[in-house]
Amino acid sequence: MFIATLLADPAKANLTPEISREATQSLSGGTVDWLCDSVACEVALPQEPADVESLWQGLQDREIDLVIQPAKGRRKAVLLADMDSTMIQQECIDELAAEAGVGARVADITARAMNGELDFEAALLERVGLLKGLPVSVIDRVLDTRITLMPGGPELLATMKANGAYCALVSGGFTDFTQAIADKLGFDENRANILLKDGDRLAGKPGLPIVGREAKVKALHDIVARKNLSPEDVLAVGDGANDLGMLQLAGSGVALHAKPVVAAQTNIRLNFANLSGLLYIQGYRQSEFLFPG
Numbered sequence: 504m505f506i507a508t509l510l511a512d513p514a515k516a517n518l519t520p521e522i523s524r525e526a527t528q529s530l531s532g533g534t535v536d537w538l539c540d541s542v543a544c545e546v547a548l549p550q551e552p553a554d555v556e557s558l559w560q561g562l563q564d565r566e567i568d569l570v571i572q573p574a575k576g577r578r579k580a581v582l583l584a585d586m587d588s589t590m591i592q593q594e595c596i597d598e599l600a601a602e603a604g605v606g607a608r609v610a611d612i613t614a615r616a617m618n619g620e621l622d623f624e625a626a627l628l629e630r631v632g633l634l635k636g637l638p639v640s641v642i643d644r645v646l647d648t649r650i651t652l653m654p655g656g657p658e659l660l661a662t663m664k665a666n667g668a669y670c671a672l673v674s675g676g677f678t679d680f681t682q683a684i685a686d687k688l689g690f691d692e693n694r695a696n697i698l699l700k701d702g703d704r705l706a707g708k709p710g711l712p713i714v715g716r717e718a719k720v721k722a723l724h725d726i727v728a729r730k731n732l733s734p735e736d737v738l739a740v741g742d743g744a745n746d747l748g749m750l751q752l753a754g755s756g757v758a759l760h761a762k763p764v765v766a767a768q769t770n771i772r773l774n775f776a777n778l779s780g781l782l783y784i785q786g787y788r789q790s791e792f793l794f795p796g
Contacts, residue, residue: 504574505548507532508784510776511567514654516541518567526569529558539789543780547574566775570784576754578785580732582663583723583749585741586674586681586695588617589759590656590688590778595680596630598649602641605633619744619764623675623715627696628708635707639700642679650680652688653759655778660688661793662782669730673722675715675745689795694722720748740781741765757781 507530511518523535523544532546548571555571562569587594594617600609609630616626660670672685672693685693697710712718719741727733739746739753742761750756750769758769759778766772773780782792 505551505571506545506574506577506786507548508538508543508545508570508572509562509567510543510570510773510780510783511541512775513539513542513777513779515566515775517565518542518544522562522565522567526558526562530555538783538787542789543776543783545783545786563774568773568776568780570771570773572755572771572784576735578666578787579663579738579755580668580736581726581730581738582659582668582670582781583719583726583737583739583753584670584672584690585719585743585746586672586684587676588742589740589746590653590672590684591680592651592653593649595645595650595676596627596634598645599634599637599641600630601649602645603634603637609633617743617745618762619747623745624713627675627713627715631698631705631709632707634698634705637705639703639705642698646680646683650684652684653778655776655780655782656688657795658792659778659781660690661795662787662791664689664691665793669726671722671726673714673719673749675713675719675743677709694718716745716748719746720752723749723752738781738785740778755784757784 527546532548535544537544559569594613597610600606612626615621670690672681672690674681674695676695677698678695681693681695696714699706699708734752735754737753738755739749740757740759757771758766759773
């Protein structure tokens with residue numbers, strides 16, 4: 504048995520009964536079950552469809568996401584999440600660079616690295632080098648004035664944790680930011696790179712070893728071993744090339760508003776839904792969501 508989930512951006516709520524009926528007929532599915540009116544619904548399928556590319560593209564043209572996955576085991580025990588452009592809407596290093604007056608240069612390197620065009624570690628070293636001499640106090644200013652949570656994140660964490668899931672934030676960014684975001688959202692742990700300081704200024708170097716693609720894979724293995732689980736029990740989400748390892752290893756790997764190279768190599772692609780879509784694809788109803796605070 505498989506489940507097809509249709510999802511819209513909750514801000515647009517443009518998933519209509521007509522769209523759901525057309526998709527269900529194309530998939531030879533059963534009765535439509537609405538998880539949230541105008542935002543998410545699912546339908547049971549007797550078997551995995553052989554070819555859904557044309558249906559998927561047609562739905563994308565209407566700004567609707569389609570996810571097809573086995574019904575068994577889709578509710579996961581671990582959430583492993585990237586931070587930049589995933590749990591938050593920005594790239595932290597780009598925001599620091601903007602404060603240092605090298606924003607455009609660093610943003611270009613970041614975009615190329617996240618799309619797999621540059622070696623991640625080399626790109627990180629180059630970008631951090633451009634921050635040398637920036638006052639450490641800028642970190643708090645960026646957190647306070649430039650960083651915003653990705654929509655759907657608070658309810659994703661609150662709901663999964665209330666249902667017993669372990670949540671880890673694993674970033675190629677920096678601990679100064681991951682700790683703040685982990686505390687705000689309720690992650691159980693966070694791993695990221697360390698920005699070295701020279702007194703009250705940034706030293707222009709990260710601590711070693713660098714947290715990149717392989718470190719994210721290691722985090723997945725570490726957590727499932729500690730919890731006596733398997734990679735199949737993990738829901739991973741990210742958007743950049745350095746996330747591909749964990750996305751491909753996890754039972755459910757979600758490319759969220761991802762770079763083309765990532766979306767092309769990931770089975771679950773959410774281009775319009777926000778982070779609450781990660782609850783819908785696990786079968787949670789909007790009435791089951793928890794909202795912190």
